[in-house]
Amino acid sequence: MEVIFRGGTILTIDSQHRVLGGDVAVRDGAIAHIGGDYTPQDRDFTIVDCAGCVVMPGLIQAHVHTCQTLARGRADDLELLDWLRQVIWPYEGSLDADAATAAGELACAELLLGGTTAILDMATVHHTDRFFAAAERSGLRATIGKAMMDADDPHIPPTLRESTQASLDESAALIRQYHGAAGGRLRYAYAPRFVLSCTDELLREVGAQAKIRGLGVHTHACENLGEVALVHARFGKSNIEVLDDFGLLGPHACIAHAIHLSAPDRALLASRGAHVCTCPSSNLKLASGIAQLPELIAAGVNVALGADGAPCNNNLDAFQELRLLALLHKPRSGPRTIPAPEAVRIATAGGAAALGLADQIGSLEVGKRGDLIAVDITPLHTVPAASPWSQIAYAARACDVKHVAVDGQVVVRDRALQTLDLEGVRRAAFEAASRLFR
Numbered sequence: 001m002e003v004i005f006r007g008g009t010i011l012t013i014d015s016q017h018r019v020l021g022g023d024v025a026v027r028d029g030a031i032a033h034i035g036g037d038y039t040p041q042d043r044d045f046t047i048v049d050c051a052g053c054v055v056m057p058g059l060i061q062a063h064v065h066t067c068q069t070l071a072r073g074r075a076d077d078l079e080l081l082d083w084l085r086q087v088i089w090p091y092e093g094s095l096d097a098d099a100a101t102a103a104g105e106l107a108c109a110e111l112l113l114g115g116t117t118a119i120l121d122m123a124t125v126h127h128t129d130r131f132f133a134a135a136e137r138s139g140l141r142a143t144i145g146k147a148m149m150d151a152d153d154p155h156i157p158p159t160l161r162e163s164t165q166a167s168l169d170e171s172a173a174l175i176r177q178y179h180g181a182a183g184g185r186l187r188y189a190y191a192p193r194f195v196l197s198c199t200d201e202l203l204r205e206v207g208a209q210a211k212i213r214g215l216g217v218h219t220h221a222c223e224n225l226g227e228v229a230l231v232h233a234r235f236g237k238s239n240i241e242v243l244d245d246f247g248l249l250g251p252h253a254c255i256a257h258a259i260h261l262s263a264p265d266r267a268l269l270a271s272r273g274a275h276v277c278t279c280p281s282s283n284l285k286l287a288s289g290i291a292q293l294p295e296l297i298a299a300g301v302n303v304a305l306g307a308d309g310a311p312c313n314n315n316l317d318a319f320q321e322l323r324l325l326a327l328l329h330k331p332r333s334g335p336r337t338i339p340a341p342e343a344v345r346i347a348t349a350g351g352a353a354a355l356g357l358a359d360q361i362g363s364l365e366v367g368k369r370g371d372l373i374a375v376d377i378t379p380l381h382t383v384p385a386a387s388p389w390s391q392i393a394y395a396a397r398a399c400d401v402k403h404v405a406v407d408g409q410v411v412v413r414d415r416a417l418q419t420l421d422l423e424g425v426r427r428a429a430f431e432a433a434s435r436l437f438r
Contacts, residue, residue, distance in 0.1 A: 008050030026370030058117025060351025063306030104134030145191030207247025370408030
């Protein structure tokens, strides 16, 4: 079946950063035509009206926690370690299968309606199958890993603490079941939570297994000064050096946050080809700091964007993160730091690279997968504007997303989600959260 996204202003995000007018056609899930007028080639086709819209690649979030969505607003005004120990770990340790389903579907619905088409997701220790199932039903493209936590830490609830072998075995079972499922839309990445939650044995084995299996590694590092100090006390070196010692760095690795880095840390990340995902709202709300993105980019590190989780951000709005990404670094580094086109590239192509999918998504090019969004640029808060780059980076909001397609399937049309029952999702989320926090 062909789907033609007709009559928009097209941001390709390709190597030439072309801005085109006209149609984007997707056939059998792949982009077949970009720009100008397109005549359908098949008898079975759908036309999606994109007049007054910017048509662009879907936004890609390279660090989210869909499992945490039910704890939205439950962990306000705490710093990272207190946030984890007082609220998040007890919450995750209490999640049952039904609550996991409710959290996953709520997150997927919010992400798709806000223009996010692909995520790198760290689930919790248990019920990771429920988050895969939610992503499959919703139509979202998702790379997911179960959180790995085998450290003997008194702050970790017994319901989250696992043995090293159990953590590896459950990961292996999930890989067999889900990696490559849904026509390749679902994938697996190892997710050791962070160095402090894992034993040396687990970190070393994950480093080896990820390379053997050709899978990604998704972890947190250098997010908080207290965390950095604890890592140095345990290992006598920086978090980034520790990850490298255990074989976890490489082009397959995405490091969330990476705020407190030294110049040698940045050089090491660049030399290994590892990616960094910045999460501006989360880092501000937890008072963790502001990542030194200009220096990371100058060092040659690919940067991606993510909202993190609802309890440390309160929403999963990629447009809010995109605006902060474009603005936060200007007071320190100058007004031309991370201009609008570069910010939009980070939120799309940068995320695709971090997910290991740069050859498939992140730009509108013939042959790539049909992951795209149409953003309405007629609301008052976006007009008038001289540049679609400026409209997307500085003015657009999640509520402006009109249409969304993943793998060529229209999952949001005229701002209505086509794949999940929103009333049912909302009701299940309220019921599960009430039960968990009673």
